[in-house]
Amino acid sequence: AQRVTQPEKLLSVFKGAPVELKCNYSYSGSPELFWYVQYSRQRLQLLLRHISRESIKGFTADLNKGETSFHLKKPFAQEEDSAMYYCALGEYNFNKFYFGSGTKLNVKP
């Protein structure tokens, strides 16, 4: 069963516009959720995790247990934000991670 769903394959916005990448999850326990990012010709890397409640590169994500969502938001997109973004869910002890299918963000000048 798909545990993490990212409904948008591609999201195009203009520079300076707000951006929201959607992520919904299905998990019976207390989820640990993450956003990973892969810039062109770079490795997949952690962007942020819900437990730390940080803002990284202007991005934030709030866990909404009622809606089972963990959407990634940024108020003003920059061209350097163009990348592939993956939402991920970690099981207890994180021996298993489940990744969504990814959303390609394209920020146009």
Next chain:
Amino acid sequence: NAGVTQTPKFQVLKTGQSMTLQCAQDMNHNSMYWYRQDPGMGLRLIYYSASEGTTDKGEVPNGYNVSRLNKREFSLRLESAAPSQTSVYFCASSGDDYYEQYFGPGTRLTVT
């Protein structure tokens, strides 16, 4: 530190051939993982190893075997490659807090 390294970067196999993908990490991490990435599917866990000497199946283990040779190395073997195994394979590792996975650069495998 090199982080997580994978070899080879690219490989083309014929159906039925075998090969081993190598992965090593120099961060003294206990946990290591193998994923495959297919278009529209995201990353799917093949096998993982929570510590040296242990391995467990992930979502899509069929057709693969793994070996945790030591704390640093975790290899993935395809005994009889099939076209359905054409994919990009990523190795990753994580430390004791499990919170962050560190990924290798990937191996692009084509099975004809």
